[in-house]
Amino acid sequence: MLSSRPAPNRHVGLVGWARENLFSTWLNSILTFLSVFVIGFVVIEVVPWIIQSSWTATSLNECRAAIIEAYGEGTHGACWAVIRERYLQLLYGFYPSDAYWRPNLALVLMLIAIAPILYPVLPRKMLLFSAVYPLLGIWLLWGGSLWTMISILLGFAIGYILMAASSRAFGTLTGLITATLGIIIYWIFAAVPLSELLQSIFPRLWLEPVESARFGGFMLSTTIGVTGIVSSLPLGILLALGRKSDLLIVKAICIGFIEFIRGVPLITLLFVASTLLNIFLPPGTNFDLILRVIIMVTLFSAAYLAEVVRGGLASLPRGQFEAADALGLDYWKSMRLVVLPQALKVSIPGIVSSFIALFKDTTLVSIIGLLDPLGLTNSIRADADWNGIIWELYVFVALIFFVFCFAMSRYSMYLERKLKTSHD
Amino acid sequence: MRLKSLIAATTVVGLSAGMSVAATLDDVKAKGFIQCGVNTGLVGFAAPDADGKWDGFDVDYCRALAAAIFGDPDAVKFTPTTGKTRFTALASGEIDVLARNTTWTFSRDVDLKFTFVGINYYDGQGFMTHESLGINSATELDGATVCIQTGTTTELNLADYFRANGMSYEPVPIETNAEAREQFFAEACDVYTTDRSGLAATRATAEDPNALVVLPEIISKEPLGPLVRHGDDQWADIARWVLNALIIAEEKGITQANAKSMMGSTNDPEVARLLGTEGEYGAMIGLSADWALHAIEARGNYGEIFDRHIGPDTAIALQRGENALYTEGGLLYAPPFR
Numbered sequence: 001m002l003s004s005r006p007a008p009n010r011h012v013g014l015v016g017w018a019r020e021n022l023f024s025t026w027l028n029s030i031l032t033f034l035s036v037f038v039i040g041f042v043v044i045e046v047v048p049w050i051i052q053s054s055w056t057a058t059s060l061n062e063c064r065a066a067i068i069e070a071y072g073e074g075t076h077g078a079c080w081a082v083i084r085e086r087y088l089q090l091l092y093g094f095y096p097s098d099a100y101w102r103p104n105l106a107l108v109l110m111l112i113a114i115a116p117i118l119y120p121v122l123p124r125k126m127l128l129f130s131a132v133y134p135l136l137g138i139w140l141l142w143g144g145s146l147w148t149m150i151s152i153l154l155g156f157a158i159g160y161i162l163m164a165a166s167s168r169a170f171g172t173l174t175g176l177i178t179a180t181l182g183i184i185i186y187w188i189f190a191a192v193p194l195s196e197l198l199q200s201i202f203p204r205l206w207l208e209p210v211e212s213a214r215f216g217g218f219m220l221s222t223t224i225g226v227t228g229i230v231s232s233l234p235l236g237i238l239l240a241l242g243r244k245s246d247l248l249i250v251k252a253i254c255i256g257f258i259e260f261i262r263g264v265p266l267i268t269l270l271f272v273a274s275t276l277l278n279i280f281l282p283p284g285t286n287f288d289l290i291l292r293v294i295i296m297v298t299l300f301s302a303a304y305l306a307e308v309v310r311g312g313l314a315s316l317p318r319g320q321f322e323a324a325d326a327l328g329l330d331y332w333k334s335m336r337l338v339v340l341p342q343a344l345k346v347s348i349p350g351i352v353s354s355f356i357a358l359f360k361d362t363t364l365v366s367i368i369g370l371l372d373p374l375g376l377t378n379s380i381r382a383d384a385d386w387n388g389i390i391w392e393l394y395v396f397v398a399l400i401f402f403v404f405c406f407a408m409s410r411y412s413m414y415l416e417r418k419l420k421t422s423h424d
Numbered sequence: 425m426r427l428k429s430l431i432a433a434t435t436v437v438g439l440s441a442g443m444s445v446a447a448t449l450d451d452v453k454a455k456g457f458i459q460c461g462v463n464t465g466l467v468g469f470a471a472p473d474a475d476g477k478w479d480g481f482d483v484d485y486c487r488a489l490a491a492a493i494f495g496d497p498d499a500v501k502f503t504p505t506t507g508k509t510r511f512t513a514l515a516s517g518e519i520d521v522l523a524r525n526t527t528w529t530f531s532r533d534v535d536l537k538f539t540f541v542g543i544n545y546y547d548g549q550g551f552m553t554h555e556s557l558g559i560n561s562a563t564e565l566d567g568a569t570v571c572i573q574t575g576t577t578t579e580l581n582l583a584d585y586f587r588a589n590g591m592s593y594e595p596v597p598i599e600t601n602a603e604a605r606e607q608f609f610a611e612a613c614d615v616y617t618t619d620r621s622g623l624a625a626t627r628a629t630a631e632d633p634n635a636l637v638v639l640p641e642i643i644s645k646e647p648l649g650p651l652v653r654h655g656d657d658q659w660a661d662i663a664r665w666v667l668n669a670l671i672i673a674e675e676k677g678i679t680q681a682n683a684k685s686m687m688g689s690t691n692d693p694e695v696a697r698l699l700g701t702e703g704e705y706g707a708m709i710g711l712s713a714d715w716a717l718h719a720i721e722a723r724g725n726y727g728e729i730f731d732r733h734i735g736p737d738t739a740i741a742l743q744r745g746e747n748a749l750y751t752e753g754g755l756l757y758a759p760p761f762r
Contacts, residue, residue, distance in 0.1 A: 061739075064631060085474055094476030213501065214476070274509055278516035369464055369506045369513075371472075379472050379504070381602060382465030382480075384739040388629025390602050 052077035055084055059385035082389050083396050086380050090373055090396065093216015099143075099208065103219050106140040109133060110226065118411065134230070139207065141215075141223065146205035147198040151191045159183040212290040216371040218400060224290070225359040228297040232358070233351070235298065236305025237344075241335060243310055254306070261303035267364055269296040274368035293365055301358045308354055312347035313339065345419045352412035356405045373397040448520055448652070448659035449493070449710055457499045460486035461519035464504040467625040468734040468742075469525050478502045481733040482523040484723040485544060485650055489521065489666045491722035492715040507576075511536055514653060521663055523650040527577070537654040541664035544649050544726075546746040546755055548642035549581050550620040552627060555637050557614060562641035566591040571604045571613035578618055581644040601626065619646055621734065621742060628739045662709055669716040671758040672698055673725035675749055680724035683717055698761050705761075726756070 010016060022032040052071045057063040063079035071077065083090075092100055113133035116126035135149040159179040167175025199206070215223065242254030261269075273292040281287055316339060324334030344351070366375030377393040380386050452458050462470040462482055470480040483502065490500035503519050514522045515536070525547075526532070528540040553559050553568075562585070572579050574597045586593050596613040598604045605626050608616040616623065620638065627636050650667065652660050673679070676695050678686055687699040696702035700713035709715070723729050727749075734742045748754025 060629065089472075089474060089476065094472065097475075213503065271508070275512035275516070278512065278518055366464075367506060367508065369504045369509045371464065371504060375464060375504075378600070378602070379465035382463070382467050382469075382471035383473065384467050384471075384625075384628075387467045387625060387739070388605065390606060 049076060049078055053080045054078075055080050057081040058085070060388050078392050078395075079389055080392060082380065082386050082392055086376075086386075087396070089380070090217045090376055090393075092219050093371055093376070094214040095210060095216070095219060096208075096214065099210065102140045102143075102207065102210075106137045107222070109140075110137060113137075118415075134227075141210070142212075143207035143209040145195060145199045146207075147195040147202070148191075151195040151198070152187070154194070155183045155186050155191060158186050212288050215290060217373055217376055220290070220365070220370060220372050221359070221362040222404075224294055224297055224362045224365065227294050228301050228358050228362075229355050231294075231298045232301035232305055235302035237309055237340065239302060239306035240309035240313060243306065244313055258303045258306050261300055262307070266297070266300050266361055267367060269300055270364060270368050272296065289368075289370065293368075293370065297358065297362070300361075301354060304354050304357075305351060308347050308350035309343060311350065312343035312345075315346050316342055348412055348416055348419070352408055356408050359404060359408070360401065373400070448656045449662065452493060452520055456494070457501050458486065458490050458493065458521065459501050459503060459519045460489070461503045461505045461510055461513050461522040461524055462486065463524045464506055466525060466622075468621070468738065468740045470502075470504075470523075479733075481545070481729060482525060482650075484729045484733070485523050485667065485670075486521065488670060488719040488722045488729075489663060492662065492666045492669075492711060492719040495712070495718045497718075497722035511538070514538065514651065517653075520659070521650055521652050525648045526651060528647045528649055528651075532651075538651045539654055539660045540649050540651045541660055542649050542667045543647040543755075544667060545621070545647075547619045547621050547646035547648055549578055549617060549644040549646065550623055550642055551615050551617050551639040552608070552623045552636055553615045553639060554611065555635050559614075559637075559639070562639045562643070563589060563591075565593065565615060567593070568614040569594045569596055569612075571596045571598055571607050571616045573598060573601070573604065573618060577644070582617055585643040605629065621740070624742050625740045628741060658710060662711065665709060666716075666719050668758040668761070669698060669719050670726040670729065671749070671756050672761055673716075673720045674727040674756075675751065675758070678720055678725060680721055680728055683720045687714075687717060694761050 006012070007016075010019060023029045052067060052075055054063040054066040054070075054077065057066050057079065058081065060079060060082075063077075063081055067075055067077040067079075088097070088100075092103060095103060110133065112126075113130040116122045116124065116130060132153065135153055139146055139149045159182055162182040163175045163179035165175075166178040170178075239254050239258055242250045243258065245251050245254070270293060273296040274289060277287065277292055320338060320342065321334070324338035327334075327338075329337065363372050363374045366372050366378070369375075371379060374397060377390075377397065380393060381389060460483075462478065462480070465471050466480070468480060469482045470478060472478050486500050486502070487497040491497040493499070503513060505513050505519070505522070505524055510522055510524050510526065511532075513519050515538075522538075523544075525545065527547075528543065532538055533540055551562050551565065553565075559565065565586075570582060570593045572582055572595050579595075582593070582595075593615075596607060598607055601618070601622060604616055604618070607613055608626075609630065616626070618626075620642065623638050627633050627638065630636055650663055652663050672694070673683070676692060676698070678695060678699070683699065686695060687701055690696055690699070690701075693702060697705055698716045700706055700715070700717060704713070706713035706715050712718075724732070727744075730744065730747065731737060734740045736743060744752070744754060746755045748756065750757040
């Protein structure tokens with residue numbers, strides 16, 4: 001018997017790999033050469049531009065002079081100095097610099113708050129923090145008295161108690177209505193005096209208020225994006241369920257809403273938020289522009305999510321719904337325990353795509369005069385020192401957007417693998 | 425820059441026409457600052473610095489206005505507005521005054537129901553081209569490719585000008601000034617046309633500004649100025665006379681530095697009236713007697729503001745030209761202060 005011999009050289013190692021993957025056919029060889037040429041061209045053109053740069057200049061002209069001095073006449077390099085001078089502005093907008101810890105803390109706490117939602121292995125008690133976080137985050141970002149938030153929160157507690165008490169006595173629907181009315185009455189009449197009273201007794205829980213006009217840069221994008229994402233998912237699920245509902249009016253409202261919002265470009269909704277609403281509201285009402293934008297973005301995103309989730313619902317076999325009914329589960333229980341876990345799992349890629357799209361769509365707010373990262377690039381260029389700088393700013397903004405969106409996309413892939421139950 | 429959102433704005437104005445306008449001055453005094461609409465960013469006219477503090481030619485007018493009312497040039501908040509949002513922001517009362525290099529036109533004044541309080545910069549549309557093309561006059565531009573911002577009056581002016589001169593051109597539509605700059609520098613178009621102040625600012629950013637020439641022709645009138653809503657004449661008067669005070673100050677040689685000393689030492693009765701040592705002019709307009717002094721001390725007189733942001737010593741290096749005082753051959757002519 002012959003002893004086994006090593007494979008011929010041209011089938012192993014680098015050469016073998018290249019033959020196998022890059023030069024297996026004539027067509028592949030041509031494509032390989034073309035790709036190498038294109039990549040090489042880009043590298044040769046772009047890398048020197050990135051490296052032969054200036055980090056310390058204070059204006060575009062100084063940048064150019066410094067680059068020519070360092071790398072010789074005719075060199076074109078990036079002027080990263082503009083990023084060095086303005087990166088804080090691109091990140092935080094006009095937020096007071098001694099209060100940068102507040103958005104930072106809000107971001108860290110947000111990650112803690114979404115952790116138990118993203119990673120089910122974490123203790124369920126953390127969800128309590130997630131529930132409180134929205135108000136905490138708003139307080140950190142906008143400042144004011146923490147008691148305002150606490151008294152708003154108290155409204156939910158009151159609603160819960162009313163709900164529990166009256167639904168035991170009169171049934172679920174009455175309970176729901178009483179609770180809703182109770183919360184609204186409490187918020188309108190009691191919340192503000194209560195928070196003022198508590199504030200005067202315990203004045204320490206107070207942060208310097210920061211007005212919305214000072215929000216900008218990535219902080220603005222993240223605020224709008226995250227709030228939009230968090231609030232549009234439940235709304236979108238409800239809309240999807242409503243669209244499949246047997247209740248005629250609910251169904252009609254949901255279909256009308258979804259089709260209307262999907263039929264209108266986001267930019268139109270933003271214009272409505274920034275200009276039309278001003279006119280319809282009574283003069284003197286100061287309805288915050290960022291809040292208006294968040295509401296519009298949420299509604300917009302919810303309509304798209306609703307259709308994504310409806311796709312997931314449609315993919316479930318009829319038997320799943322019937323099985324849930326057969327178990328004697330009521331509507332909400334069958335949705336929560338049987339239908340939605342499966343439907344949402346199918347919809348994950350679509351949902352995450354919507355989130356990524358929503359996050360990137362936040363840059364549209366620059367058109368209505370909010371200074372998001374892209375809006376700020378224009379403002380920075382309006383500084384006579386930096387007028388004419390284009391690529392450096394866009395590269396920086398693109399890089400940060402990429403980090404955010406790539407993280408989201410990776411997480412969705414992790415989630416898909418984890419939730420995968422099929423064996424194909 | 426002159427992008428008209430006429431339809432949107434007129435609808436809006438129509439809706440708000442029924443809204444009664446309270447005395448803006450009282451509202452402003454009650455809230456303790458003025459809300460001033462400015463450009464989201466235009467070189468020399470309005471831009472935030474690294475600390476977020478706004479600065480620029482239009483911004484300084486707002487600071488002078490704030491100083492006239494409150495004695496404090498920082499009693500002003502700036503709302504960045506785009507070409508699409510500026511008119512609704514003013515009509516809806518979100519801002520008290522709009523100082524956003526806005527061209528004074530008939531329809532904006534009459535149809536959109538705004539009051540232009542004066543002209544703080546006389547601009548006009550011009551052409552910039554590459555020196556290597558050897559073009560010396562806009563009349564030689566037949567058949568040229570022209571970079572032009574879409575949806576602006578610049579586009580209409582350009583079409584009018586070429587038609588009137590029996591020439592043809594090929595438009596390269598672009599959206600923003602930054603994009604135009606890239607296209608023009610990459611020689612994707614022979615000519616770039618926009619307001620001459622914008623051309624100068626763009627030219628200043630070129631690696632070799634001398635390779636670019638601004639042609640002598642000016643094909644449109646673009647009188648830029650601050651504006652307020654119709655219906656509150658007192659507020660319009662204040663806005664108008666703050667601008668006039670800055671111009672008179674330059675005429676009379678009152679500067680940021682010497683305003684206070686001139687107040688005591690002047691023999692010129694008009695200066696005395698302006699600075700509040702003679703007559704009751706402050707009370708007439710609803711402000712303190714020394715309102716004009718504060719306005720001038722805020723950021724200097726018109727000439728000082730011009731020189732600081734767009735004048736010959738800045739990167740943009742605009743000459744005074746039409747924006748010189750009438751005594752020096754320009755168009756700036758403030759009515760007498762008496």
